[in-house]
Amino acid sequence: MLKKLIPSLALGAAALMMAFAPAQAAYPEKPIHMIVPWAAGGGTDVVARALVEAMKKFTDVAIVVDNVTGAGGSTGNKKVAEAAPDGYTILFNGDTDILGALSVMKTTYDLDSFKYVGGVFYSPTWILSHKDRNITSMKDFIEKAKADPNKLILGSTTPSGAQMVMCASIQAATKAPFRIVPYQGGKDMTKALLGNQCDAGIIHAPMLLPEVKSGVIKVIGTGGSLANCSYEPVRSIKPLAEEGIPVEMGINRGVLVPAGTPDDVVQKLTEIVKSAAESQEFKEFGERFGFTPQWTPGDAYKKGFVKQMETFEKAKAAM
Amino acid sequence: MSETILHIFSGFQLAVTDPINLLLMVAGTFLGLIVGALPGFSSPMAIVILLPITYHLKLPAISALLLMMGVYCGTKCGGSYPAVLLRTPGTPAGACTALDGYPLAQRGESGKAIGYAIMGSTYGGVFGWVIAVIFVPVLGKIAVNSRPEDLAVIGMLGLTMVSAFVRGNMVRGLIGVFIGLLIGTIGQDANDGAARFTFGIDELGNGIPFAAALVGFFGMAVVLSDIKEIGSVSELVSQKVSLVMPKLREVKKYWKCMTIGSLYGTLVGAIPGVGAEGSTWVAYATVKNKDKNPERFGQGAPEGILTPESCNNANNGGTMVPMLTLGIPGDGSTAIMLGALVLYGVDPGVTLMRDQPALVYALLAGLLISTIIMFFIGWFTCPMFIHVLKQDRAWLFPFILVLATLGAFSCSNSMYPVYVALAFGVIGYVFELCGISVVPIVLGIILGPVIEANARMALITNSGDWSVFVSSWWRAGMLGLIGLLLASNLYKTFKQS
Amino acid sequence: MNKNLLELIVSLVLIGFSAASLMTVGMAEDTASPFLLAQERSLGGIDYSSFPRLYAIVLIILCSLNVALLIKKRCWTTQLDASHEKRRRILWLTLATGVLTLVYTLLLPYINFVAVTAVFLFVMFRLYGRTNLLKNGTVAVAGSVLFWVVFVYLSHLTI
Numbered sequence: 001m002l003k004k005l006i007p008s009l010a011l012g013a014a015a016l017m018m019a020f021a022p023a024q025a026a027y028p029e030k031p032i033h034m035i036v037p038w039a040a041g042g043g044t045d046v047v048a049r050a051l052v053e054a055m056k057k058f059t060d061v062a063i064v065v066d067n068v069t070g071a072g073g074s075t076g077n078k079k080v081a082e083a084a085p086d087g088y089t090i091l092f093n094g095d096t097d098i099l100g101a102l103s104v105m106k107t108t109y110d111l112d113s114f115k116y117v118g119g120v121f122y123s124p125t126w127i128l129s130h131k132d133r134n135i136t137s138m139k140d141f142i143e144k145a146k147a148d149p150n151k152l153i154l155g156s157t158t159p160s161g162a163q164m165v166m167c168a169s170i171q172a173a174t175k176a177p178f179r180i181v182p183y184q185g186g187k188d189m190t191k192a193l194l195g196n197q198c199d200a201g202i203i204h205a206p207m208l209l210p211e212v213k214s215g216v217i218k219v220i221g222t223g224g225s226l227a228n229c230s231y232e233p234v235r236s237i238k239p240l241a242e243e244g245i246p247v248e249m250g251i252n253r254g255v256l257v258p259a260g261t262p263d264d265v266v267q268k269l270t271e272i273v274k275s276a277a278e279s280q281e282f283k284e285f286g287e288r289f290g291f292t293p294q295w296t297p298g299d300a301y302k303k304g305f306v307k308q309m310e311t312f313e314k315a316k317a318a319m
Numbered sequence: 320m321s322e323t324i325l326h327i328f329s330g331f332q333l334a335v336t337d338p339i340n341l342l343l344m345v346a347g348t349f350l351g352l353i354v355g356a357l358p359g360f361s362s363p364m365a366i367v368i369l370l371p372i373t374y375h376l377k378l379p380a381i382s383a384l385l386l387m388m389g390v391y392c393g394t395k396c397g398g399s400y401p402a403v404l405l406r407t408p409g410t411p412a413g414a415c416t417a418l419d420g421y422p423l424a425q426r427g428e429s430g431k432a433i434g435y436a437i438m439g440s441t442y443g444g445v446f447g448w449v450i451a452v453i454f455v456p457v458l459g460k461i462a463v464n465s466r467p468e469d470l471a472v473i474g475m476l477g478l479t480m481v482s483a484f485v486r487g488n489m490v491r492g493l494i495g496v497f498i499g500l501l502i503g504t505i506g507q508d509a510n511d512g513a514a515r516f517t518f519g520i521d522e523l524g525n526g527i528p529f530a531a532a533l534v535g536f537f538g539m540a541v542v543l544s545d546i547k548e549i550g551s552v553s554e555l556v557s558q559k560v561s562l563v564m565p566k567l568r569e570v571k572k573y574w575k576c577m578t579i580g581s582l583y584g585t586l587v588g589a590i591p592g593v594g595a596e597g598s599t600w601v602a603y604a605t606v607k608n609k610d611k612n613p614e615r616f617g618q619g620a621p622e623g624i625l626t627p628e629s630c631n632n633a634n635n636g637g638t639m640v641p642m643l644t645l646g647i648p649g650d651g652s653t654a655i656m657l658g659a660l661v662l663y664g665v666d667p668g669v670t671l672m673r674d675q676p677a678l679v680y681a682l683l684a685g686l687l688i689s690t691i692i693m694f695f696i697g698w699f700t701c702p703m704f705i706h707v708l709k710q711d712r713a714w715l716f717p718f719i720l721v722l723a724t725l726g727a728f729s730c731s732n733s734m735y736p737v738y739v740a741l742a743f744g745v746i747g748y749v750f751e752l753c754g755i756s757v758v759p760i761v762l763g764i765i766l767g768p769v770i771e772a773n774a775r776m777a778l779i780t781n782s783g784d785w786s787v788f789v790s791s792w793w794r795a796g797m798l799g800l801i802g803l804l805l806a807s808n809l810y811k812t813f814k815q816s
Numbered sequence: 817m818n819k820n821l822l823e824l825i826v827s828l829v830l831i832g833f834s835a836a837s838l839m840t841v842g843m844a845e846d847t848a849s850p851f852l853l854a855q856e857r858s859l860g861g862i863d864y865s866s867f868p869r870l871y872a873i874v875l876i877i878l879c880s881l882n883v884a885l886l887i888k889k890r891c892w893t894t895q896l897d898a899s900h901e902k903r904r905r906i907l908w909l910t911l912a913t914g915v916l917t918l919v920y921t922l923l924l925p926y927i928n929f930v931a932v933t934a935v936f937l938f939v940m941f942r943l944y945g946r947t948n949l950l951k952n953g954t955v956a957v958a959g960s961v962l963f964w965v966v967f968v969y970l971s972h973l974t975i
Contacts, residue, residue, distance in 0.1 A: 033974065040367045041648065041658030049662055053374055064972040065371070068732050070525040071507070075731070078521070104512065104849060105524075153780065159512040160849035168851040181779055182852065184509050184772060187591065187647050194645055194669065195463040197780070210646070210668035288664035316850050360966075368971050490885065491823075494878045498830065501837060501871040508864040511857045513848035515841060515868060543913060547906045549944050717940035718959060720917050721933055724924070725967050725975070732974055737921050745914065753823040771867045778860035785860060 027087055027265045028272075031062040034255075036092050037076025040067045042186065043207060047121050047253050048092040050285040054276035065092075072161055074101040081109035085260035087269055094204070094251035095119070095305050096162035103312040104160035111305055115261055117270050119254035119296030119304065120277040121286060123205040124224030124239070125166055127154075128217050130196040138221035138243060141200055142176045149177035155201035156182045157189040163202040165315045166223055166249040172318040173245050193217060204251050205229070206290025223249030228292045248311060254301055270298060327452060330680025333381060334688060343386040344685060348692045349700075351393020356409045356704055358401055358538050358719055359726020361530070362394040363651035370659055380663035381678055384656060385685040391652050392444060392689040395632045396697050399436035403624070404429055404708040406541045407719055411533045412631035414761075415599040419616060419623025426619055429705065435621050437697040438570065439577060439628030444690030446581035446629065447588070447636020452683055455672070458589040458637075459644030465590050468777035468787050472797045473593050474770035477762070479804045482811075483604030483613075484758035489812040491755050499763015502527055509772035510779065522735040529596065531727040531736035532764055535743025536757050538723035542716045543748040549712045569621075576606045576622040580629035588637020591649045592773070595634055597765040599627035600758060635686060643671055643679050824886045827879040834872040834879070841865045841872075912943055929968060929975050933960040 034052060038044045045067060052063045068076035076091065077098055083089035091114070102110060129135045135144065145152045154170070156163040159182035167180045181198065183189040186207060193201045193208065200220060209231060211217040219226075219234050221243070226234050240247045255273050257266060276282055277295045286293040296304065334340055354365045366387045373383035398413030403420035416436060423432040451458070478496065485492030505516045506526025517523040570577075583602040587595050606626045607616045616623050638649030646668035648654035660667045665675060672679050708715070727740035747757050774788075781787040789795040844864060848857065857863055920936040937956035946952055967973045 031972075033972070039654060040363070040370075040651075041654035041656070041661075046658050046661045049371060049374065049658070052371070056375070066732055066972065066974065067367070070731060071521060075521065075525070075733075079733075105847065150782070159510060159852060164849060164851045179782075180852070180856065181776075182510060182849070184776075191463065191465075191591065191645070191647055195465070197466060208668065210666035210670045213666075214670045214673075216669055285662070285664075289661065319850050319853075364971060488885075490878055490882050494827070494830065494875065494882060497871050497875045497878065501834070501868060501875060504868040504871065508844070508848070511848045511852050511864055513844040513864040515844045515864060516837065517847075518840075518843075539917070543910050546909045546913060546944075549909075711946075713941060713944035713946050714955065716913075716944065717937045720913075720920075720940070721937065721959075721963060724917075724921055725963065725973065728975055729967070729971070729973055734921065734925060737924075741914075741918060741921065744917075748910070749822070749826060752819065753826055754819055755823070755826075767867075767871075775860075775862060778862060779856070783859035783861070 027268050028059055028061045030088060031064055032087070033064050033066050033089050034092050035066050035068050035076045035080050035089065037068055037070075037073035037097075038093075039069050043204060044092065044094060044097070044253055046289070050282060050289075051092070051120055051273070051276055054279045054282040054285075055272055057279065057281075058272045058275045071105065072101045072158065073097050074105060074107055077101060078107065078109055080256065081113035081258060083258050085258040085262070087257060087261055087265035089258070090117070090269065091256040092253065093256070094162075094253040095301070096125070096165075096249060096251045096308055098256075099305065099308055099312050100158075100161035100165065103165070103316060111302075111309070113259050114256040115259055115266055116298040116302040116305070117255040117257060117266060117273055118277070118298050119252040119294075119301040120273065120282070121254075121291065121293050122224075122228070122250060122252040122296070123291045124222045124226060124250035125163060125202060126205045126219050126223070126226070127200050127202050127221035128193055128208055128212070129200040129220050130193060131216055131218050132196055133199055135200060135218070135220055138170075138240060138245060141178070141220060142174050144199075145176040145178035150179055152178040153181050153198040153200075154178050155189055155192055155198040156180060157186050157201075157203055158182060158184075162249060162251065163204070165312050166202050166247060168315045168319065169247040169249075169311060170240070170245060172315065173247055209290045221245075223247060228294065230287045230290055230292065248308075252296060252301065252304055254296065266298075323452075326676045326680045327684070329677050330682075330684040331688075333677050333681035334385060334684040337382070339378075340382050340385050340685075341688075343382055344389045344689050345692055345696070347386040347389020348393040348689050349389075349696055351390035351395075352397035352693065352696060352700065353393075354390065354409075355394035355397025355413070356400045356708075357722060358407050358409050359534065359722035359724075359729070361410050361651075361726070361729075362391055363655060364729055365390050365394070366652050366655045370655060370662075373659070374662055380660065380665055381681050383659055383663070384682055385689075387652070387656055387659065388682065388685040389689045389692070391635055391656075392632065392686065392693050393696075395444075395635060396437060396440040396628070396693050398631075399440070399624075399628055400433060400701075400704045401708060403432045403436060404705065405712075405715065405719070406545065407538045408533075411530055411596055412599060412634070413627075414533060414537050415603050415627035416624055417537065418603065418627075418758075419618070419620050422617065423619035423621075423624065428619070429709075430701075432619075432624060433701055433705065435624040436628050437694060437701070439580070439625035440632045440697070441690055441694040442570070442577045442625075443581045443584055443629030443632030444635060444693065445687065446578065447585045447633035448683060448687040448690065449636075450581075450585045450633075451589075451636040451639050451686070452680075455640055455644060458586075458640040462590050462641045462647075463645055465592075466777065467773040467780065468790075468794060470590070470593050471770050471773035471777055472788065472794050472801075473590075474766045474773065476797055476801055476804075477594065477597055477601045478766050478770070479801050479808070480601045480604035480608075481759045481762050482804075482808045483607045483616075484600070484756050484762075486754060486756050489808060492759050495750075495755060495757065495759030496763045499760040499765075500767040501763075502532075502760070503764045503767030504771070509768065510775045522731075522733070525731075526768070527739055527764065528727075528730045528736045529764060531730050531739040532743045533761065534723045534727050535740035536747040536761060538719060538726070539740060539744025540747025540751060540757070542719055542723075543744060544751045545712065546716070549716065573622060573625050576626045577629040579606055580626035581633035584630035584633030585637040588634040588649050589640040591638075591641050591647050592769065594765045594769045595638070595650060597762055598634060599630045600762055602626050602630040632690065639683060639686060642667070643682065645669060646671065820886055820889065824883060827882045827886070831876050831879045831883075834875040837868060837872040841868045909943065913940070916940065916943070924975060930957075930960045930964050933963060 080091035398410030402408040402417035408414040587598040727736040730736040941952040
């Protein structure tokens with residue numbers, strides 16, 4: 001009697017098991033919220049939206065960008081770190097921006113609170129100066145600073161963030177007597193640079209690229225390679241490390257998920273993001289924006305975080 | 320000059336020849352009016368929703384931006400409707416309109432009040448466009464050369480205007496201002512990131528979200544204070560009211576106050592970082608202080624509606640200047656529009672006017688066209704709004720409370736601003752009971768950070784030298800003016816007591 | 817309880833808050849950016865605590881002045897203006913509104929938006945005197961759904 005039942009029992013058990021199968025088996029099946037911890041219209045936000053548009057070709061679900069601003073990005077980072085690890089809440093931010101938030105505040109999350117899907121857009125952090133200041137390179141800036149102590153101003157877009165760390169690192173490495181002045185965001189820094197109110201300013205590339213193209217603003221240094229820049233003349237500017245100032249800083253913007261997210265979900269998400277990042281559409285956006293996008297796989301992306309962390313730790317220790 | 324005129328014409332051509340563009344402007348303006356009339360739903364919120372939609376539809380850049388421009392203009396007018404009819408503004412910019420709009424409506428002339436609001440908005444929009452188009456290079460230069468010390472002085476000047484909003488003796492007004500200033504210091508210090516008064520709560524690190532405070536003061540507090548009006552048959556409901564558009568000669572009569580309002584709006588909009596949200600109040604205060612009978616204000620004076628409304632629409636023209644000449648946004652809506660430009664591959668920044676003059680002037684043309692469309696749509700849809708907003712308060716108040724919650728929530732997509740709004744609702748209610756105006760608090764919250772951050776920045780960039788505040792004749796003059804205004808206020812107070 | 821007495825209490829409370837601010841402003845010291853030199857943070861003799869301290873001190877002075885003025889006017893002897901009965905009703909409605917709104921916002925993160933909003937609206941309509949329960953319910957549900965469509969579905973608010 002029991003033998004006859006076995007097939008039905010097996011079928012029933014299988015059906016039951018399927019009913020209780022984790023929802024992720026069919027990931028993604030509802031809208032994905034991509035959290036951008038910066039204001040709408042800003043650099044990271046624009047890249048995120050371009051990526052989302054490219055991602056739409058590789059998945060049927062809606063992907064929505066949520067701008068969750070505050071605390072140098074920490075509010076948004078925290079929201080994702082504490083979100084349900086089901087792959088429907090993902091973070092889009094830059095590696096050095098996250099590190100900046102971590103190195104200054106006491107946070108409830110850290111690098112281990114996330115799994116790293118991958119980086120989609122790298123750009124170095126560059127040092128700009130108004131053409132009327134007649135500063136030709138960082139070496140020139142350092143010399144002028146030494147000649148006139150405590151006069152030259154190197155601006156940073158925030159008092160505590162990647163750009164500030166770069167300022168502090170440069171000062172520690174060169175021991176040059178210039179002043180570091182923090183501005184109140186990219187908007188403020190842009191205004192100061194355009195109005196020639198500071199000698200030089202540090203900001204993530206490709207902000208102010210149009211002004212560089214027109215010659216109003218000069219690039220006097222960069223924290224990383226500019227070889228991928230869509231504007232040819234700046235490609236040859238050597239990174240600070242090759243000019244004798246051992247400071248590296250750039251921003252690799254990418255996608256992160258909460259740490260508990262199951263591997264298969266991460267895998268599926270990675271496929272979507274990778275395809276979008278390598279798509280023609282995103283490439284064209286990148287070229288227009290200023291840099292050719294590059295895909296950094298998850299492991300390498302995480303390694304990049306750890307490596308950049310050293311710069312932040314060193315800068316903090318030097319103070 | 321002739322080249323500019325040529326550009327203006329080609330701009331209009333670009334904006335209107337494609338019928339899609341015209342359609343989008345009409346749709347955008349209509350949407351903007353509705354969004355503006357809903358307390359809690361604001362222009363940046365609507366524009367940020369449209370952004371991915373337009374990007375996905377692969378609309379040409381100019382079409383997407385004209386749609387957003389329509390919304391941008393529409394909200395500035397729509398925000399006045401609930402301000403006039405319910406004392407609760409639909410957008411932060413419309414808060415000042417309630418001061419005279421509501422009393423006028425209470426007297427049974429709500430149609431006229433809305434008429435004035437529409438008229439003021441249209442005047443301001445057109446004026447702002449004219450100034451923007453003519454003075455774009457000049458204003459751009461002023462904006463880019465504005466230094467922190469200038470902004471600090473302007474902020475202080477704005478703060479001295481608070482006397483216009485004080486009921487009773489000056490001490491209460493000053494108390495309000497300093498409460499606002501103190502509240503404004505909550506959060507991370509702009510110059511070194513020190514987290515003041517946060518007590519470990521992360522959200523407080525960003526300070527008090529201004530929009531949430533406004534929603535609390537002018538949405539929730541109003542509901543709490545006006546509960547006594549529920550059920551009472553007010554003149555509003557019993558009269559059959561239709562829109563009464565002011566005659567053209569009334570425009571001539573009030574041109575002074577509208578011009579002052581528009582000038583304020585355009586200039587403040589053109590200089591980023593000076594606290595554009597406060598411009599309506601400061602304009603109102605200026606007009607009131609200059610008037611022969613300032614007691615009329617707050618009782619339904621037409622100037623009290625025309626000035627803030629023209630100011631907030633002129634703001635739109637003003638913010639176009641830094642947006643199009645420098646690539647710097649003046650407010651949330653223009654920040655998103657700039658993002659849209661970047662997404663579409665147009666390089667905003669100093670080169671935009673030179674490389675794409677047609678686009679720039681088409682956008683400006685869109686501003687003017689949207690303002691005119693706004694006038695007509697506002698006129699024709701007004702009865703619809705009046706009908707909705709004149710329902711029994713027993714229906715409206717709960718909806719306003721929900722809208723206030725949603726609006727506060729949308730500040731940062733979290734519950735924190737909602738609690739801020741609730742707290743300010745209670746505070747506003749208590750102050751209202753005492754008879755103390757909350758406007759000085761609002762001015763303190765807006766202008767406090769502007770003054771402090773810029774004053775400290777001025778000192779930092781000048782190595783701690785205080786003389787920087789008087790080192791230019793302009794600044795010294797402004798400080799002298801501030802001193803004079805303070806002295807005259809003190810004198811008036813002593814005369815009273 | 818009248819206007820002036822309330823104002824007196826408010827002024828006293830404000831003095832308390834200002835004093836508390838003066839005492840706690842120093843707590844911000846260890847959250848300042850570790851990358852800025854100390855002297856750079858206090859140029860011109862002003863640092864992050866200067867403005868809050870100034871505001872707090874001025875507030876204490878102004879509120880004390882106000883308290884003195886109110887006491888001089890003998891604020892507690894002023895007559896109440898409206899009828900006792902009506903005022904109690906309004907006060908109770910106001911309190912109820914405040915409490916219910918607070919409860920609504922506390923429940924929002926945990927219960928479905930449309931459900932809790934509809935219930936809130938329904939309760940508020942009845943509180944404010946609309947007795948047709950069916951109409952209340954219909955408007956409440958319709959309104960909540962409309963809000964959901966506009967704010968959650970279209971605008972993607974994660975409420």
